[in-house]
Amino acid sequence: MTGTRLQCTLLGTGSSGGVPRVGGDWGACDPANPKNRRLRCGALIERISADGARTVILVDTPPDLRTQLLAANTAQLDAIVYTHDHADQVHGIDDVRPYVIRRGAALPVFM
Template sequence: MSNLVRILGCGSSTGVPRIGGVWGACDPNNPKNRRTRCSILVQKGTTKVLVDSSPDLRQQMLDANVGSVDAVYYTHDHADQAHGIDDLRVLAQFGRKLLPVFADPQTQKTLTKRFGYCFEGFGDYPAILDMCDLEDGSHVMGDDGHVLHVEPFVMHHGRINATGYIFDGKVAYSPDVHDLPDESFEKLKNIDLWIVDALRYRPHPSHSHVEKTLAWIKQVGASQAVLTNLHIDVDYEEVKAMCPDNVIPGHDGLELVF
C-alpha cells in the first residue's frame, strides 16, 4: 500500500461556495473549485493520521471512504479547524478505545474547555478522546506496525501561533500561516512536498497570499508544493496558470504519494 496524503478539504473558513451560493471569482462549473474546510489525511501502510477536524469532517471522511484513524493532530483551535470534533465519536467507536489527540498547550486548553464532554464524558456518555502533549506524539503506529514520524513546527497565524507538521521528513502541512520563524524555515528546507496556505491574491493579516507563498516555496527549495486554504477569490484554473511546474493548487480529494 502506498504512503499518501489526501487533501480532505482546501477551502478557506467559509468554504467555496459560501452559503448563499457565492462563488466569487471561482468558476462554479469546475468541480475543483468546490472546497470544504481545510484538513488532510496522512497514510502510511494502514496507519492513518488526521490533521484537524473541520466542520465538514463527516462528508470528507465519507468521500475518502475512511472509517478509522490512529491519531488526530491539531494545528490550532479556530472553528474551521476544530468544530467537527464531535464526528470523531464514530472513529473512536470503531477503534473501541480513546482516540489520541495531539495539540499545543493553548489548543489543548481551548478544546478541553469548549468540548469537555469529548475528553471527560458526560452523564451516560463516555469520553471519546485522549488529549496528549505534542512531545509525546513524535510517532504513530497502526495495527500493521507501520510507524509514521511526526515533527511539529511553529507557524505565526495573525495574533496566535499555530502548529505545522512534517511527516516522515517528507511532507509538510501549513494550512493557516502568515509568517514563519527562522527555525521553521530551516526545518522546511528541501522538503519533498509542502501543502501551504495561499488564501488569496492580496495580503492578509493572518494568512499568506499567493505571491508570498510562491516565494516561500522557492526559498525552502520544496520539490513539490500544493496551495491550500483557498478563498473564493482564487479560481483553480486561473491560479494554476500562475504557478511554476512544481506547484499546483489543491482540490478536495487530491491524493499525493510520498
C-alpha cells in the same frame, strides 16, 4: 522502514467558509468549474507498511468532516493532529465518535 510508504489525502482545501460560501459567494472562483466546489481544510496522512498495516492520522476536524471521511472511505483513525484552534479546524470533532467507539479507546490528539 523499507517498504513503508506515506500517502496524503487532501479532504478539503477551501477557505474557512468553504467554496461557495453560504449565500452563493464564490469569491474569485468560477462556479462553472466543478473543482472550485471545495470543502474546508483537512487531510489524512497514512503510513502503509510492507505487510499492509496502516496508521491513519487525521489533520484537523472541520465542520465538513463527515462528508469528507465518507468520500475518502476512511475505515480507521489512529490519531488527530490539530494545526490550530479555530472553528473551521475543530468543529467537526463529533464526527470522530464512531472511530472512538470502534477502537474502544480515545484517540491521541496533538496540537
